[in-house]
Amino acid sequence: xxxxxIVVPKPVVNDPQxxxxxxxxxxxxxxxxxxxxxxxxxxxxxxxxxxxxAHDRVEEMCRKLLANRVIEDFRFDLLPAAAEPxxxxxxxxxxxxxxxxx
Amino acid sequence: xxxGVVVFPGTWSDRDWGHVIKDVLGAxxxxxxxxxxxxxxxxxxxxxxxxxxxxxxRTGAIARFSPVMDSVAEFAAAGGLVWGSCNGFQILCExxxxxxxxxxxxxxxxxxEWALVRCDQPGTPYTWRLERGQxxxxxxxxxxxxxVADPDTLRQLxxxxxxxxxxxxxxxxxxxxxxxxxxxxxxxxxxxxSRNVLGMMPHPExxxxxELGGTDGLALFRSLLQTASSVTLR
Numbered sequence: 001x002x003x004x005x006i007v008v009p010k011p012v013v014n015d016p017q018x019x020x021x022x023x024x025x026x027x028x029x030x031x032x033x034x035x036x037x038x039x040x041x042x043x044x045x046x047x048x049x050x051x052x053x054a055h056d057r058v059e060e061m062c063r064k065l066l067a068n069r070v071i072e073d074f075r076f077d078l079l080p081a082a083a084e085p086x087x088x089x090x091x092x093x094x095x096x097x098x099x100x101x102x
Numbered sequence: 103x104x105x106g107v108v109v110f111p112g113t114w115s116d117r118d119w120g121h122v123i124k125d126v127l128g129a130x131x132x133x134x135x136x137x138x139x140x141x142x143x144x145x146x147x148x149x150x151x152x153x154x155x156x157x158x159x160r161t162g163a164i165a166r167f168s169p170v171m172d173s174v175a176e177f178a179a180a181g182g183l184v185w186g187s188c189n190g191f192q193i194l195c196e197x198x199x200x201x202x203x204x205x206x207x208x209x210x211x212x213x214x215e216w217a218l219v220r221c222d223q224p225g226t227p228y229t230w231r232l233e234r235g236q237x238x239x240x241x242x243x244x245x246x247x248x249x250v251a252d253p254d255t256l257r258q259l260x261x262x263x264x265x266x267x268x269x270x271x272x273x274x275x276x277x278x279x280x281x282x283x284x285x286x287x288x289x290x291x292x293x294x295x296s297r298n299v300l301g302m303m304p305h306p307e308x309x310x311x312x313e314l315g316g317t318d319g320l321a322l323f324r325s326l327l328q329t330a331s332s333v334t335l336r
Contacts, residue, residue, distance in 0.1 A: 009205075012252070013205065013250055014205070014208065014248070014250070014284065016205075016206050016207065016208045016209070016210050016248070016284070017206060017210065020210055065159070065163065065167070066159070068160055068163070068196065068203055070195075070201075070202060070203040070250075070251070070252070071203045071205055071250060
């Protein structure tokens with residue numbers, strides 16, 4: 001399975017990075033931006049007998065390490081590993097090579 | 103008195119602490135490797151500043167799972183002295199030995215400068231040679247020293263007198279201008295409820311000799327040495 005984990009600062013916690021990015025976006029003319037929160041995306045690949053088991057294990061990973069519950073909230077989606085595009089790193093490497101000037 | 107200075111991969115202040123403990127104060131020193139569970143009978147565990155594990159994930163998040171931290175938690179629970187500065191403070195919060203957390207400075211800058219802090223709690227083993235309200239000048243060097251805690255925790259800290267140090271201006275007022283990182287209530291250092299665990303962002307080990315521009319940090323070390331000797335005499 002693959003867990004796509006999103007960790008964001010709790011709504012009550014100040015997010016100096018988010019505030020700065022919001023100011024940057026507004027300075028670029030995106031005046032419709034009212035708020036930005038900067039968090040983390042963590043991709044976890046794991047072996048699990050079932051989706052339920054994977055869910056429980058990832059939940060525990062988030063509580064124990066991936067998020068600090070004092071300041072952060074987390075959520076995650078689980079996808080079967082087969083749904084991921086195969087050989088992605090190799091493709092990326094090839095693309096980079098092609099794009100590099102000779 | 104025997105100090106144990108913990109060394110994680112990426113710790114950078116361990117030798118500064120060691121120098122002050124051994125060469126300036128003449129106390130006994132041992133370095134505790136993070137993989138070592140044995141505390142070797144130390145009287146005080148020091149968690150120094152630095153970038154343990156490269157600050158990966160969050161500051162202190164990985165260090166708290168080091169084998170040595172299990173022993174440090176047991177030692178603290180039994181009333182042992184545990185003193186964390188800078189990254190050490192961050193590790194203590196991540197480990198749950200102190201409440202709250204430290205997030206990115208509100209200015210997003212790494213602040214490396216002298217900071218005036220007010221001692222608000224002389225009733226700890228680390229500060230009893232200081233007076234309530236006394237201002238001391240200590241160096242800070244951090245990007246993530248912005249202390250946060252939920253309102254209940256904050257009420258508890260303030261109500262129990264667990265806020266030990268506060269960033270202040272020269273007149274002793276905890277103003278926004280004197281706050282280098284945006285910490286709530288200008289908090290620079292706190293103790294746990296039994297007052298044996300101290301976490302602080304400033305670096306007392308970097309101002310223990312006149313050659314380094316100040317000696318205000320010595321008051322904390324001397325408080326601790328006196329604590330240890332009075333315990334022994336009893």
